[in-house]
Amino acid sequence: MAFPLGRPARLAVIASGRGSNLASLLAAFPTGSQEAAVVLVAGEKAQAPALDRAREAGVEAAHVPWDTREGFEARLDELLRAREVDLVCLAGFMRVLSPWFVDRWRGRLVNVHPSLLPKHRGLHAHRQALAEGVSESGCSVHFVDAGVDTGRVIVQRRVPVLPGDTEATLAERVLREEHVAYPEAVRLVLSGEVTP
Numbered sequence: 001m002a003f004p005l006g007r008p009a010r011l012a013v014i015a016s017g018r019g020s021n022l023a024s025l026l027a028a029f030p031t032g033s034q035e036a037a038v039v040l041v042a043g044e045k046a047q048a049p050a051l052d053r054a055r056e057a058g059v060e061a062a063h064v065p066w067d068t069r070e071g072f073e074a075r076l077d078e079l080l081r082a083r084e085v086d087l088v089c090l091a092g093f094m095r096v097l098s099p100w101f102v103d104r105w106r107g108r109l110v111n112v113h114p115s116l117l118p119k120h121r122g123l124h125a126h127r128q129a130l131a132e133g134v135s136e137s138g139c140s141v142h143f144v145d146a147g148v149d150t151g152r153v154i155v156q157r158r159v160p161v162l163p164g165d166t167e168a169t170l171a172e173r174v175l176r177e178e179h180v181a182y183p184e185a186v187r188l189v190l191s192g193e194v195t196p
């Protein structure tokens with residue numbers, strides 16, 4: 001299957017936490033939109049605020065338990081297929097997916113990471129940026145491949161690192177840009193303008 005689809009795309013968002021990127025995607029791609037709509041939000045944490053945000057927006061919220069990675073991925077894959085999802089957006093999903101899952105969803109699986117990739121991959125991106133003393137940081141939306149934050153970058157947005165910044169202040173500045181970058185990246189993928 002290749003983009004563009006010629007019909008509204010069906011998006012799934014996978015989130016484990018607070019869900020602010022989910023909120024930006026729900027705002028950009030609401031139910032009934034002719035461009036794309038979030039049809040499913042899923043995550044391994046039953047109490048995640050992200051799942052509540054989905055319910056509040058009238059979108060299906062699924063808790064997919066994590067017993068083993070294989071079990072989680074098999075259930076998630078089945079759910080995504082049952083809902084005929086076209087594009088899967090990881091948004092604050094803090095687990096690494098297996099090559100099997102990544103391969104199955106190749107070209108249809110994207111993630112947001114709070115750094116200017118290839119810099120500061122993996123955990124604690126802001127801590128890494130501050131430790132390195134960089135003068136700017138930012139965010140990247142990228143295709144997911146079998147590595148950790150190694151897939152092709154779709155959109156990046158930059159912010160300055162300011163004197164006195166802490167992980168929290170830098171994270172907040174970067175997060176505002178994530179909320180702009182993610183919908184922009186989804187549009188570029190759905191239009192077929194950017195491929196893995």
Ligand code: GRF
Pocket residue numbers: 015017018019020021022091092093112113114175178
């Ligand atoms: C974001 O900073 C994202 O880049 C990282 O996890 C955080 C998720 O935040 N992968 P939220 O749950 O979308 O508010």
